[in-house]
Amino acid sequence: MSLNPAMLALRLLLELTAISSFGICGWRAFDSPWRFILVVVLPVAAAALWGTFAVPRDPSRSGAAPVAVPGPVRLVVELIVLFGGAAALWLAGLPQWALICTAVLVIYHALAYDRITWLLTTAPAA
Numbered sequence: 001m002s003l004n005p006a007m008l009a010l011r012l013l014l015e016l017t018a019i020s021s022f023g024i025c026g027w028r029a030f031d032s033p034w035r036f037i038l039v040v041v042l043p044v045a046a047a048a049l050w051g052t053f054a055v056p057r058d059p060s061r062s063g064a065a066p067v068a069v070p071g072p073v074r075l076v077v078e079l080i081v082l083f084g085g086a087a088a089l090w091l092a093g094l095p096q097w098a099l100i101c102t103a104v105l106v107i108y109h110a111l112a113y114d115r116i117t118w119l120l121t122t123a124p125a126a
Helices: 005-028 034-052 071-091 095-111 113-121
Strands: none
Touching: 005 034, 005 071, 005 095, 034 071, 071 095, 071 113, 095 113
16 A cells, blocks of 8 residues: 555655655744754755665665664654654744644655564664
8 A cells, every 4th residue: 555656656755745844944943143053954854864774775765775774763853854844843843844744754654564563674784
């Protein structure tokens, strides 16, 4: 189910939303001059975390893993970034959007149970 094109498109939108949410949080939750720094640093850090740690041969990605990690570690990275984006919206003073994002993330992960199972059973990277 998780490799369905509609699910992959939804996952991409969730990734982009999460990364953008960190920038929104940096802008809205902090005062100058920090906001000018955090609006760039927070999304870049989230994107770097997302793109760096991967499971080799992940069918939902290119298959390449800049830093190979076991499936459970990748699952934790995904949960931190995706749900962290929702938390960032809450911190930014946008609780309605945070709750909507959280609800969509819970539904997505319930539908993508096959990916979660695959990540939890993927052997550690060699």
